[in-house]
Amino acid sequence: MPQLSIVHALNQGMHRAMEADSKVLLMGEDIGKLGGVFRVTEGLQQSFGDERVIDSPLAESGIVGTAIGLALYGFRPVVEIQFDGFVFPAFDQIVVQLARMRFRSAGALSLPITIRIPYGGGIGSVEHHSESPESYFAATPGLRVVTCSDSHDAYWMIQQSIASDDPVIFLEPKRRYWQKSEVNTNAKLNEISSLHEARVLSEGTDCTIIGYGPTIATCLQAARLAAEDGVSLEVIDLRSLSPLDMPVLIKSANKTGRVVIVHEASRSGGVGAEIATRLSQECFYKLEAPVMRVTGYDVPYPPSRIEDDYLPDAERILDAVEKCMGY
Amino acid sequence: MDQLDSVVQLLDSNGSFANHSQYISTLSDSELFDFYRDMVLVRALDEQATALQRQGELGLWAPLLGQEAAQIGSARAMRKQDFAFSTYREHGVAWCRGVDPVDMLSFWRGTKHQGWDANQYRFYGYQIIIGAHALHATGYAMGAYLSRNTETGDAGKDQAVMAYFGDGAMSEGDVNEAFVFAASYQAPVVFYCQNNQWAISEPTRRQSRVPLAYRAAGFGIPGIRVDGNDVIACYEVTKQALDRARSGGGPTLIEAITYRMGAHTTSDDPTKYQVFSDVELWRDRDPIERLKVYLRAKGVLNNELESEISDEAAALTERMRKGCRELPDPNPLSMFNHVYSESDLNIDEQRREVETILSRSQNN
Numbered sequence: 001m002p003q004l005s006i007v008h009a010l011n012q013g014m015h016r017a018m019e020a021d022s023k024v025l026l027m028g029e030d031i032g033k034l035g036g037v038f039r040v041t042e043g044l045q046q047s048f049g050d051e052r053v054i055d056s057p058l059a060e061s062g063i064v065g066t067a068i069g070l071a072l073y074g075f076r077p078v079v080e081i082q083f084d085g086f087v088f089p090a091f092d093q094i095v096v097q098l099a100r101m102r103f104r105s106a107g108a109l110s111l112p113i114t115i116r117i118p119y120g121g122g123i124g125s126v127e128h129h130s131e132s133p134e135s136y137f138a139a140t141p142g143l144r145v146v147t148c149s150d151s152h153d154a155y156w157m158i159q160q161s162i163a164s165d166d167p168v169i170f171l172e173p174k175r176r177y178w179q180k181s182e183v184n185t186n187a188k189l190n191e192i193s194s195l196h197e198a199r200v201l202s203e204g205t206d207c208t209i210i211g212y213g214p215t216i217a218t219c220l221q222a223a224r225l226a227a228e229d230g231v232s233l234e235v236i237d238l239r240s241l242s243p244l245d246m247p248v249l250i251k252s253a254n255k256t257g258r259v260v261i262v263h264e265a266s267r268s269g270g271v272g273a274e275i276a277t278r279l280s281q282e283c284f285y286k287l288e289a290p291v292m293r294v295t296g297y298d299v300p301y302p303p304s305r306i307e308d309d310y311l312p313d314a315e316r317i318l319d320a321v322e323k324c325m326g327y
Numbered sequence: 328m329d330q331l332d333s334v335v336q337l338l339d340s341n342g343s344f345a346n347h348s349q350y351i352s353t354l355s356d357s358e359l360f361d362f363y364r365d366m367v368l369v370r371a372l373d374e375q376a377t378a379l380q381r382q383g384e385l386g387l388w389a390p391l392l393g394q395e396a397a398q399i400g401s402a403r404a405m406r407k408q409d410f411a412f413s414t415y416r417e418h419g420v421a422w423c424r425g426v427d428p429v430d431m432l433s434f435w436r437g438t439k440h441q442g443w444d445a446n447q448y449r450f451y452g453y454q455i456i457i458g459a460h461a462l463h464a465t466g467y468a469m470g471a472y473l474s475r476n477t478e479t480g481d482a483g484k485d486q487a488v489m490a491y492f493g494d495g496a497m498s499e500g501d502v503n504e505a506f507v508f509a510a511s512y513q514a515p516v517v518f519y520c521q522n523n524q525w526a527i528s529e530p531t532r533r534q535s536r537v538p539l540a541y542r543a544a545g546f547g548i549p550g551i552r553v554d555g556n557d558v559i560a561c562y563e564v565t566k567q568a569l570d571r572a573r574s575g576g577g578p579t580l581i582e583a584i585t586y587r588m589g590a591h592t593t594s595d596d597p598t599k600y601q602v603f604s605d606v607e608l609w610r611d612r613d614p615i616e617r618l619k620v621y622l623r624a625k626g627v628l629n630n631e632l633e634s635e636i637s638d639e640a641a642a643l644t645e646r647m648r649k650g651c652r653e654l655p656d657p658n659p660l661s662m663f664n665h666v667y668s669e670s671d672l673n674i675d676e677q678r679r680e681v682e683t684i685l686s687r688s689q690n691n
């Protein structure tokens with residue numbers, strides 16, 4: 001099995017999706033000749049031509065709005081928003097138009113659009129390049145919101161998203177773009193487990209850590225450190241922020257009785273809040289401690305020289321675990 | 328579209344000067360010398376910042392190389408009471424507004440989101456989101472009009488507003504909505520589009536089938552094309568548009584045609600998409616070189632003065648290197664400041680969390 005970076009896995013996943021379905025086309029700023037600012041689409045214009053890998057004008061609302069029109073015509077657009085902080089000019093098209101089309105047309109119209117967004121911080125960049133906007137989308141009925149944390153998922157989840165008949169917000173952990181891991185490219189798309197399945201990455205008995213995207217590497221690091229102290233953490237990669245795979249989360253919470261949720265996005269109204277509420281309803285009698293959150297703070301993303309103080313790290317996760325264990 | 332048809336130019340690329348029928352320059356020799364000095368220093372500033380990024384002192388930098396005349400000419404046309412809204416590339420405008428270059432670096436080093444007080448310099452912070460500030464500039468101009476700070480005839484009072492953006496921004500909804508509002512209310516704003524031919528990797532023809540200034544007509548705004556590498560033309564065209572705006576004549580769209588001689592940012596690799604011969608063509612149109620030829624022929628510039636400016640540039644870059652490295656990292660707790668105008672229980676609680684973490688790491 002090849003070792004691929006997340007960038008290369010996404011690139012090859014899209015290549016395969018474009019080979020499989022001639023209606024799949026890519027659109028975005030600088031994705032053609034340049035291959036995207038992160039090189040995720042590198043070489044695809046050479047392979048598929050400039051009518052399937054389209055450099056768009058510099059207008060995010062235009063990109064999503066015209067993708068809706070293309071989808072109505074029968075295409076399956078995959079659009080790139082260059083950075084997380086640039087998605088907001090397209091917000092109306094995404095939450096007001098795209099998300100509701102199936103519902104308002106009583107199922108007559110379907111918009112199979114994938115919106116790829118590199119997201120999250122930790123890259124030392126300037127304002128508006130390190131945002132975690134997932135809660136806005138996870139709170140919008142009609143959108144599927146997913147994120148990968150390794151190359152295997154990047155390769156398959158992008159194909160599953162493109163194949164989905166619903167709009168998918170596909171969040172790419174840009175801090176981990178160049179992290180390499182094994183990809184089983186020999187599998188078949190219909191054999192891959194559901195796009196919305198949460199995955200137990202390492203089994204444990206004392207406390208469950210739920211993370212996603214860029215925080216997974218941090219959660220696994222915390223689990224290794226905890227193990228040295230004899231504390232057994234179960235790490236779950238959420239993978240899908242909407243819908244949530246509650247059965248997997250409930251099973252783990254019932255087993256360990258303690259849960260810590262980790263995300264870079266601000267705490268209040270974050271994905272963690274939804275999970276904590278549902279676990280407290282479903283696992284009330286099994287929980288040994290309140291569900292904890294380790295997150296970005298309720299402030300705009302800070303200047304990069306202090307982003308390490310904002311981003312969840314292993315130490316903060318272990319603090320939360322210790323608190324849980326103290327109940 | 329050939330870029331230089333029907334374009335206002337007073338100083339050609341060989342350094343020959345001729346007044347334009349609608350733009351008669353009254354700039355004095357000493358003003359022209361100052362423009363030259365500004366451009367040389369700003370280029371030095373830009374090269375130094377690029378080098379600092381390469382050395383790992385800055386996270387990123389967006390070079391202005393090639394756009395010195397477009398920025399200096401237009402910004403020197405502003406009066407003290409005017410206000411400029413800019414993108415992340417307008418270091419030359421920041422310079423003219425009096426912003427300290429070390430304060431410019433703080434944004435790119437990641438110590439601050441805004442390195443200066445916008446009201447003190449009457450210069451907004453660097454705007455990353457393409458075109459968003461065109462609306463802010465228009466609203467600010469509406470404010471000047473509603474506050475009766477235009478059309479008084481008092482040269483020290485009447486205000487106009489500059490909105491700087493690039494060719495890529497012409498596609499954004501916000502910029503087009505700004506044109507609608509500015510035209511509707513005849514707001515005293517000058518839209519100054521530096522067409523540097525590239526939105527990262529995309530040529531201007533991806534954004535428009537017609538010269539960008541032609542778009543203005545559809546909004547009921549005058550559109551003017553100016554040679555963006557001719558500092559005299561940029562000054563005169565902008566000055567006339569600002570004066571028209573402050574005296575009740577409404578908005579103008581200026582397209583300053585120039586070329587991005589550097590990368591989009593230090594993260595970019597333009598060799599992947601730029602054509603070498605284009606770059607060479609524009610190198611011959613260098614904004615500094617042509618003014619140098621003109622001023623030397625006029626006797627305004629000589630070796631001695633050149634060497635004085637070089638010394639000044641060396642001192643400036645020395646100060647930038649030192650100042651950049653000495654920029655203090657923010658206190659992590661500062662991220663909890665200024666989220667709201669008043670203290671907030673939730674924010675205070677989270678600040679205490681970080682205090683605990685910090686005091687523990689200090690004790691270890």
